[in-house]
Amino acid sequence: MMKKGEPVNKQIIKERKNLLVSIEGLLEGPMIFLGFVWLLLLIAELIWGLSKPLDYLSLSIWFIFIVDFVTKFILAPLKLVFLKKNWLTAISLLIPALRIFRIFRFMSFLRSLKGLRLLRLVSSVNRSMKSLAATMARRAFGYIFLLTLVVTFAGAAGMHAFEKAYPGFDSYGIALWWTAMRVITAGSEYYPSTPEGRGLALIIALYGYAIFGYVTATLASFFIGRDAEEKDTPLAGAKDVADLKSEIAALRRAIEKMTSKGG
Template identity: 25%
Template sequence: MTQRRWQQIMDIPLTIAAIIFLIAYAWEVIANLSGTAMLVAEVVIAITWVVFVIDYLVNLILAERRWFWFRKHLFDLLVVVLPMLRPLRLLRLVTLLNVLQRRAGTAVRGGVLTYAVGSSLLLVFVAGLAILDTERNADSTQITNLGDGIWWAFVTITTVGYGDIYPATTLGRVIAAGVMMAGIALLGVVTATLASWIVERVAAQDELSHVATRREVTDLTKQVAELKHVLLEHATHMAASSGTPAPTSPPTPTPPTEASDRARSPL
């Protein structure tokens, strides 16, 4: 089995594992579980972690250049290793984003925008969970419920940063840095998509203008040819009447084509 084939097989299982993990982790954080419920959530989270570990190890084994693949996918290693830090468990959701990105990469522009919007909403939610999980029990905390966490994540990912709510712990600041970088990256995706759409629209208008111009020039060329034919017939008739030699016909102009337009263009 090739590595590409394994990744295709694991797309859906990894997506399901990431979604199950998100549900279990959200339940654990929002409900502030303890006792048996806490144990159940932790078991579910541990099972999803095993799925991620297996996927990483199989990819490493199937890689043609293992050391190169290992160096190129250090972040994937962090996704597997960092579950010891509870708030950073949400890095597992990067796998879900990677699956969505692979599918959006071959989609039309609308699919890319859908991916960007969906990723933004998902990042806001998981960042709100992570910051709540980190800050809730900290001294001088300003984030005590999910609403505070979502609001903080929203103003952070949009790079607005009102400053009314901010993390008080070191780990919370690490999460904030990641959210800000994700916000900048998503803003770049949206900006690039919009710029691509504008350039495409301008190119389409230019093409329509060139087509219309070529059509008009072709019509004028036909009219000139018809007029030349009439004048030639008249001149021939007059020459026959006066006994002078008949005039010869000049070459008929050739209508311009798209290729000739490009050949004449200085660009």
């Protein structure tokens, strides 16, 4: 319903935003589930390849994502803002289309664009990041832990797919070990040789350095908090501050009573 005196354009934008929020809330659960399934299928494709049924399942999920994205794009009142926020999602939906176009002879040159697999992997992990952020609200450490598992297993699948012809990545188990070492910022005697592998290794290393500071700060806060609860600690913990506030409040009430009696 339009409010009297309210501009038509603003009211339409408001109604579209409300409708978009309602649809996102309704589809959030199923889209999160399908997002993780799609990522698992991508990891399986990079490691072993997909059978025909699993390939059809992946394409079906991709089609559902396209319908979801197009619907939200149509409802979004500010199209450019929507695209800026979801550009990686758009890329992740575009790349499978290029795979389908390979069946045509005039699109055969796409077979040489191996970098598309790296872009698809990064965009798919980005979708999983958004799904984890939605499901792990206010659980920062749990979110980082699960996201690190996603990055490690997906990154290992990518390294194996790109570097399996070279020593150190010829099996998924070894690639997983290498990726885990890179995430925890430890070194390795093996180094990627392909441009895609080097690019993915750089992304994994940047992620590892980014979370290293967070994990260190979280552990430090935990141990400082434990020390602050000890009676012999030289630091004032939150419990000590609360006790001190209670004593001050009690002393204030006692002074007020004495003052009122004296008056």
